[in-house]
Amino acid sequence: MPIQKSCTVVEAVRLNAFAYSFTLEAEGMTPEGPDQFVHVKCGHSRLLRRPISICDWEENLLRIVFEVRGEGTEWLSRRKAGDRLDVLGPLGRGFRMDREGRYLLVGGGIGVPPMLGCAKWTAERSTAVLGFRSADRAMLSKDFQKSCKEIFLCSDDGSIGRHGFVDAQVRDILEKDKDFTAVLACGPKPMLKNVAAVAAGFGVPCQVSMEERMACGVGACLGCAIQMADGTMQHVCKDGPVFDAGEVDWNV
Ligand SMILES: Cc1cc2nc3c(=O)[nH]c(=O)nc-3n(C[C@H](O)[C@H](O)[C@H](O)COP(=O)(O)OP(=O)(O)OC[C@H]3O[C@@H](n4cnc5c(N)ncnc54)[C@H](O)[C@@H]3O)c2cc1C
Numbered sequence: 001m002p003i004q005k006s007c008t009v010v011e012a013v014r015l016n017a018f019a020y021s022f023t024l025e026a027e028g029m030t031p032e033g034p035d036q037f038v039h040v041k042c043g044h045s046r047l048l049r050r051p052i053s054i055c056d057w058e059e060n061l062l063r064i065v066f067e068v069r070g071e072g073t074e075w076l077s078r079r080k081a082g083d084r085l086d087v088l089g090p091l092g093r094g095f096r097m098d099r100e101g102r103y104l105l106v107g108g109g110i111g112v113p114p115m116l117g118c119a120k121w122t123a124e125r126s127t128a129v130l131g132f133r134s135a136d137r138a139m140l141s142k143d144f145q146k147s148c149k150e151i152f153l154c155s156d157d158g159s160i161g162r163h164g165f166v167d168a169q170v171r172d173i174l175e176k177d178k179d180f181t182a183v184l185a186c187g188p189k190p191m192l193k194n195v196a197a198v199a200a201g202f203g204v205p206c207q208v209s210m211e212e213r214m215a216c217g218v219g220a221c222l223g224c225a226i227q228m229a230d231g232t233m234q235h236v237c238k239d240g241p242v243f244d245a246g247e248v249d250w251n252v
């Protein structure tokens with residue numbers, strides 16, 4: 001059940017030139033599982049909150065990791081330990097995971113942080129493929145190493161890991177071993193579309209976490225509606241952000 005409360009920033013760490021990791025004291029906001037999100041009010045004058053995935057959690061603490069994109073996240077990046085944030089959460093439906101499962105986790109850019117929650121959920125049984133634009137944007141690889149059986153890094157410019165997009169790495173992995181419970185992916189829509197196509201080609205179930213601009217975050221404003229393959233519309237904030245890849249209309 002989502003609650004709204006003022007949360008203290010317990011720790012604020014800069015991960016690289018673009019990304020920050022905040023640990024929040026957030027009693028009562030423990031998520032049901034990986035990739036639910038919180039809606040964070042960014043500044044007093046801004047009406048809209050900003051959705052950020054829950055990257056990790058423990059007891060009363062939530063960890064969020066975000067990159068600075070615009071005004072809201074820039075404001076957020078200037079918060080320090082001891083500051084308080086107005087937070088609404090946990091929101092949305094995350095990945096449907098079996099604790100005993102073995103998953104192929106695929107994250108791209110700011111889609112990487114929520115996959116850490118999935119890695120921890122399956123305690124070193126899962127494999128992660130993490131894609132970044134370039135080495136200076138890489139983050140959290142040590143955290144993934146601790147929580148995964150194996151990790152693979154990729155970058156668009158070849159400055160870290162394999163040169164190229166994550167879907168090529170996913171294809172290579174599934175060619176050798178397709179005995180995964182599911183492929184779980186979070187990142188930009190073109191990446192999700194390609195990963196979903198590769199998983200479908202190998203007959204492996206796939207869930208994707210969709211990103212849409214959000215307003216209310218609770219299904220009340222239609223701001224985040226997306227078109228589904230069956231012609232219906234669904235709210236990313238309430239029905240998602242995670243959907244089965246086969247449910248999504250990839251052609252819009
Ligand atoms: C369910 C969900 C979970 C998310 N989790 C994370 C996370 O864990 N870490 C993280 O860094 N970011 C995450 N995001 C994206 C984050 O919400 C946006 O980067 C943020 O809202 C941008 O706000 P801003 O005021 O800084 O930028 P704005 O000034 O609002 O926008 C700056 C730029 O970012 C683009 N943008 C804004 N919102 C989105 C969005 N939702 N999706 C794609 N592009 C957007 C705009 O088109 C614009 O080009 C998530 C988004 C969703 C929907």
Ligand code: FES
Binds near residue numbers: 216219235
């Ligand atoms: S953001 Fe308002 S309905 Fe999803």
